[in-house]
Amino acid sequence: MDRELLLRARAGDVEAFESIVLAKGESLFRTALAILGNEADARDAVQETLVRSWRSMASLRDPDRFDAWIGRSLINQCRDVLRRRGRVRDVALTDGRAHSPSLDGESAELREAFARLSVDQRSLLVLHHLHGYGVREIGAWLGVPAGTVKWRLSRARHALRVQLERGQ
Amino acid sequence: MSRWQSVPDPELDERLAAEIRGLAHGARLPDDWSHTELLPAVSSRIRAESRRSSPSRVAALAGIVGTIGLVAVIAAVVVSRLPGSWPGGPYGEARHGDFVLTISAAKPDYVAGEPIDVEASFGYDGPEDSVELSTSHPITSFSVREVDGALEMVGDIPGVCMLSELDRHQPLRRPFTKMGGWSRDDPNADFYDQWWRDPVFRLPAGVWEIVVHSEFHLGPGCAGERVTMEASIRLTIDEPDATERPTPGAQAPSPHPSLVPVPTQEPPLPSPSPSHTEQPPTVGNIRPIPPGPLGPRAAHSAVWTGSEMIVWGGTPGNDNVPVADGAAFDPATDSWRLIAAAPLVPRARHSAVWSGSEMIVWGGSAGPDGPSNGALADGAAYDPAADTWRAIADAPDARLSHSAVWTGSEMIVWGGWKRSDTAAADGFAYDPRSDTWRALPALPVAARAGHSAVWTGDTMTIWGGSGFGPANDFADGAIYDPADDSGTSLGLDNLGPRAGHSAVWTGERMIIWGGGRSRPLAGLPFGDGAAYQPVGDSWWSISLVPAPGRFSHSAVWTGREMLVFGGRVDSSSLPADDGFAYDPEALHDCADLHDLPPVSDDSNLDRENELAEIAFRDFQVVRIRYTDAACQTHPFLGPYIEMLLED
Numbered sequence: 001m002d003r004e005l006l007l008r009a010r011a012g013d014v015e016a017f018e019s020i021v022l023a024k025g026e027s028l029f030r031t032a033l034a035i036l037g038n039e040a041d042a043r044d045a046v047q048e049t050l051v052r053s054w055r056s057m058a059s060l061r062d063p064d065r066f067d068a069w070i071g072r073s074l075i076n077q078c079r080d081v082l083r084r085r086g087r088v089r090d091v092a093l094t095d096g097r098a099h100s101p102s103l104d105g106e107s108a109e110l111r112e113a114f115a116r117l118s119v120d121q122r123s124l125l126v127l128h129h130l131h132g133y134g135v136r137e138i139g140a141w142l143g144v145p146a147g148t149v150k151w152r153l154s155r156a157r158h159a160l161r162v163q164l165e166r167g168q
Numbered sequence: 169m170s171r172w173q174s175v176p177d178p179e180l181d182e183r184l185a186a187e188i189r190g191l192a193h194g195a196r197l198p199d200d201w202s203h204t205e206l207l208p209a210v211s212s213r214i215r216a217e218s219r220r221s222s223p224s225r226v227a228a229l230a231g232i233v234g235t236i237g238l239v240a241v242i243a244a245v246v247v248s249r250l251p252g253s254w255p256g257g258p259y260g261e262a263r264h265g266d267f268v269l270t271i272s273a274a275k276p277d278y279v280a281g282e283p284i285d286v287e288a289s290f291g292y293d294g295p296e297d298s299v300e301l302s303t304s305h306p307i308t309s310f311s312v313r314e315v316d317g318a319l320e321m322v323g324d325i326p327g328v329c330m331l332s333e334l335d336r337h338q339p340l341r342r343p344f345t346k347m348g349g350w351s352r353d354d355p356n357a358d359f360y361d362q363w364w365r366d367p368v369f370r371l372p373a374g375v376w377e378i379v380v381h382s383e384f385h386l387g388p389g390c391a392g393e394r395v396t397m398e399a400s401i402r403l404t405i406d407e408p409d410a411t412e413r414p415t416p417g418a419q420a421p422s423p424h425p426s427l428v429p430v431p432t433q434e435p436p437l438p439s440p441s442p443s444h445t446e447q448p449p450t451v452g453n454i455r456p457i458p459p460g461p462l463g464p465r466a467a468h469s470a471v472w473t474g475s476e477m478i479v480w481g482g483t484p485g486n487d488n489v490p491v492a493d494g495a496a497f498d499p500a501t502d503s504w505r506l507i508a509a510a511p512l513v514p515r516a517r518h519s520a521v522w523s524g525s526e527m528i529v530w531g532g533s534a535g536p537d538g539p540s541n542g543a544l545a546d547g548a549a550y551d552p553a554a555d556t557w558r559a560i561a562d563a564p565d566a567r568l569s570h571s572a573v574w575t576g577s578e579m580i581v582w583g584g585w586k587r588s589d590t591a592a593a594d595g596f597a598y599d600p601r602s603d604t605w606r607a608l609p610a611l612p613v614a615a616r617a618g619h620s621a622v623w624t625g626d627t628m629t630i631w632g633g634s635g636f637g638p639a640n641d642f643a644d645g646a647i648y649d650p651a652d653d654s655g656t657s658l659g660l661d662n663l664g665p666r667a668g669h670s671a672v673w674t675g676e677r678m679i680i681w682g683g684g685r686s687r688p689l690a691g692l693p694f695g696d697g698a699a700y701q702p703v704g705d706s707w708w709s710i711s712l713v714p715a716p717g718r719f720s721h722s723a724v725w726t727g728r729e730m731l732v733f734g735g736r737v738d739s740s741s742l743p744a745d746d747g748f749a750y751d752p753e754a755l756h757d758c759a760d761l762h763d764l765p766p767v768s769d770d771s772n773l774d775r776e777n778e779l780a781e782i783a784f785r786d787f788q789v790v791r792i793r794y795t796d797a798a799c800q801t802h803p804f805l806g807p808y809i810e811m812l813l814e815d
Contacts (some may be wrong), residue, residue: 010297012337014215021210025202034192042195047209054214058297058336110187129185130192157177160184166811 006063009054017054025050028074034126035078037115045077052077068140075123075142082119113163121156128153258401260380266294268339269308269397271380279408280373284344286310286401288380291339298335302392303384310344315375315402319356321363323381333640344369344378345738373407388636457733457747460504462495465734466743469520470722471527473552475500477724477731478507478527480550483516483535485742490516490535496552497733499726499749508555512548519572521579523600526551528560528579530598533568543568543585549600561603563596570595571621573628575650577601580608580628582648584617591615591636597650611646611655618686619645620671622678624702626651629658629678631700634667634686641665641685647702663698670723672730677701679730679752684719693717693737699752718744728753755779756790758799773812780809 001023008016028049032042053070060069114122127138135149142149198204259272267290274285288308292299301307309323323345334340354360379400386392460479467490468482480494492514494507510529518532530547543566548557563581570584570592582595593615595608611630619633619642631645643665645658669683681697695717721735721744733747772781773794780794782805792799794809 014211017214018207018211021207022202025206025210026197029195029197029201029206030192033195034188037191039195043206046206050206050210051213054210056335056338058338106183107187107190110183111191114184114187114191125184126188126192129181129188157180161177161180162811164180 001063001066003063006060006066010057010060010063012057017057021050024070028070031071031126031130032074032078034130035075035119035122036081041078041081045074045081048080049074049077065140068137071127071141075120078123079119109164113160113166116163117156117159121152121159124149124153124156125160258403260399260401262397262399264395264397266292266299267382267395267397268293269380269382269399270339271378271399271401273378273401273403276402277404277406278371280405281370281408284369284371284403286344286369286378287341288344288399289339289341290334290382292334292336294336296336298333300333300387301384302388302390307340307384308342308380308382311379311381312371313377313379315377317374319359321360371403371405373405376403376405377401378403455749455751457497457499457731457749458502458504459745460495460497460733461506462493462745464743464745466720466736467516468722468734469518469529470724470731470733471520471522472724472726472731473522473527476552477726477733478520478550478552479722479733480507480510480520480527480529481512481515481518481532482734483743488516488535490514490533494550497731499729499731507550507552508557510548510550510557511559512546512557513544515544517568518544518547519570519581521572521574523549523574523579525553526600528572528574528598528600530560530563530572530579530581531567531570531584542587560598560600561605563598563605564607565592565596567592569617571619571630573621573623575623575628578650580621580623580648580650582608582611582621582628582630583615583619583633585636591617608648608650609653609655611648612657613644613646613655614642616642616667618667618683620669620680622671622673624673624678629673629700629702631658631671631678631680632666632669632683641667663696664694666694668719669694669697670721670732672723672725674725674730674752675727677752679723679725679750681723681730681732681750682718682721682735684717693719693735721747753791756792758792758796758802758805761790761792761802761805780812782808 001020005016005019009020025046028046029042032045032049033039036042036045049070053073060066114125117125123142124138127133127141131137133141135153138153139149257273258276259270261268261270263269270289270291272287272289278284288310290308311323312319312321314320377400379398382397383395385394462479462484464484465479465482468479470477470479473496476496476498478494478496481490481492483490492510492512494510495504496507497504512529513534515532515534518529520527520529522528526549528547528549532544533542534544545563545566547560547563549560550557565586567581567584567586570581572579572581574580575597578597578599580595580597583592586592593613594610596605597608598605613630614635616633616635619630621628621630626649628648628650629645630648632642634641643663646655647658648655663680665685666683667686669680671678671680677699678701679697679699682693682695684693693716716737718732718735718737721732723730723732725731726749729749729751731747731749734744736743773779774781778793778795779791780799781791792805794800794805794813799805799809
């Protein structure tokens with residue numbers, strides 16, 4: 001991310017922040033979509049993340065950590081979206097997914113199992129597998145120590161296996 | 169209990185990565201989606217907010233319209249509202265340089281006795297990202313004046329000088345808060361006594377001016393330029409409709425001619441009693457502790473002797489004046505007894521530990537009449553078997569709002585305020601056998617006060633607290649190992665920064681509960697907490713719902729329950745004179761667990777005893793006997809237990 005752009009946005013420059021929206025919007029949307037499994041929810045989460053980030057840009061101490069800073073906000077918004085909709089464990093896989101390609105049996109099982117994980121577990125796995133982040137980068141996104149990320153990742157994988165076995 | 173184990177499975181990882189990529193790219197977005205959909209949606213909101221709050225835009229507009237238009241622009245600034253104020257209600261604003269102080273109410277007219285909604289906002293709109301302010305008063309305080317009468321409730325309580333950081337365009341908001349006092353000699357003392365003790369903001373009929381004051385110094389140390397600001401609104405309080413009058417005897421009689429009866433639908437006028445927190449009985453692991461002979465109490469100490477909880481010192485009122493009495497509570501009989509008077513000056517924000525035979529009280533603050541630096545270095549030990557006290561040697565330094573633990577042979581005190589503007593990151597150890605003190609090294613965390621500390625058997629774990637400076641409240645901690653004088657930092661997730669909370673060690677976990685944000689205008693205390701288990705470095709969020717949050721309370725671990733006593737439920741009411749016992753191991757009745765789908769994280773089975781420890785949607789951890797019929801047929805728990813058992 002262009003540091004100069006971030007500094008201007010932090011100083012209250014709306015146009016600079018709009019450039020950030022254009023640069024980051026789709027990536028944030030893809031991440032939210034993978035976590036939430038629903039297009040409408042993902043759009044809501046991204047919009048809210050960006051508006052809240054604008055409000056609190058002044059609190060961004062280190063522009064070099066902007067990705068982790070806004071990423072953490074996105075994860076929080078994903079949690080809030082699910083809380084508001086009253087869906088914690090069961091995410092409807094077909095909602096807003098009219099364009100999804102048809103899935104074979106194994107793939108559908110895996111996707112179902114993934115959708116049954118908690119939002120925090122899904123977030124971890126998305127950051128790891130979609131963005132290729134290591135435990136330290138994920139820790140920065142989530143604001144938790146690397147050791148905790150490692151532990152949670154192992155539990156998320158375990159939970160996924162349990163869900164897969166349960167579905168068979 | 170079973171624990172999750174990590175088993176590498178590269179094939180599953182590969183399939184999962186492909187699926188997640190498929191999920192992320194499953195939606196077909198137009199090529200220009202960011203431009204045509206996202207940007208307009210976001211821009212419309214942030215530009216609207218920017219227009220409302222940016223002084224630079226107002227100044228730019230003023231430059232464009234020139235001298236004639238300047239008056240109109242300034243007037244527009246005066247009447248524009250910061251986000252969060254009520255539309256349509258009365259609004260007042262004051263500016264000093266880049267600082268803005270506002271006050272607003274939900275509506276201009278109320279009925280006597282009706283709760284009144286008033287909120288203040290204090291913000292910085294200058295060119296810096298943030299500014300440092302220090303104040304020995306609350307940054308904002310409220311006063312209420314009777315426009316055509318003599319009543320005036322003046323809010324303000326001096327305290328120690330505290331530093332706060334105010335971010336630009338991030339105004340601090342505060343609902344109307346009572347913080348002040350009155351003179352017993354005042355002819356309206358009876359009215360004031362009732363009004364100040366009332367936790368609800370309401371007024372008798374008449375026209376009233378509600379004023380918010382702000383007093384602070386620029387920069388740290390309460391030594392920079394002093395700024396005072398004041399904004400006000402007027403409210404009309406009408407006589408209640410005769411049809412809404414309460415039945416006779418439904419409320420306290422008015423001590424003042426202008427104080428009219430309170431409608432029955434509203435809470436009664438205040439009685440001069442401390443706050444009792446409601447203890448609704450939901451999930452069965454909370455039971456109330458009755459009020460004791462000490463009355464209201466906050467910033468006191470408490471220890472568990474093995475059979476009794478001894479409470480000592482603290483402040484009974486809102487004036488920061490401490491006392492030196494104590495009492496012991498026996499949970500087996502739910503009864504209290506007073507203990508012998510201590511050879512110590514009254515104090516609060518001190519510490520106490522149980523050595524196995526004595527309660528050792530040390531340090532603290534003697535209040536407004538104490539030493540100028542605010543902290544004490546003396547202490548005494550109480551022997552409950554003989555009901556006697558003995559003085560102990562003074563420590564090398566004084567502290568208040570520090571922590572103390574008993575290691576089995578020494579009392580370790582750590583952190584706290586050394587002076588009103590200097591927190592410590594080091595401590596001392598006291599050996600009662602030799603009546604001597606030794607200094608301890610600093611731990612690898614920021615200096616702090618108002619934190620918690622527990623002894624886990626071989627190490628001391630400290631967590632939370634607040635520091636002097638922009639960092640303010642902490643959500644981290646450290647582990648100190650006296651065996652080699654080493655310290656390691658302790659991260660945390662699940663629980664937000666706080667101070668004035670409590671922590672107990674259960675033998676397996678540290679339970680942190682309550683507390684609040686020490687930053688001014690930070691709102692009500694927390695009613696949540698967390699359990700930290702060193703084995704596995706794991707955290708569980710806990711929520712003692714329905715127990716309301718408290719801060720400056722005490723907590724001890726009895727071996728089975730955490731006893732919470734005293735403390736404050738808000739900053740304006742008297743401290744609580746009661747408490748509650750929390751049993752984390754209590755088994756819950758599945759029939760009482762409604763509409764709470766369990767989450768798949770943080771759940772454990774104890775197959776030997778047929779117990780399940782399950783985290784729920786709000787991350788409250790409950791324990792159930794999973795073979796109970798109500799659990800197996802529960803709409804959420806039944807399938808969930810089945811899943812766990814299949815594991």
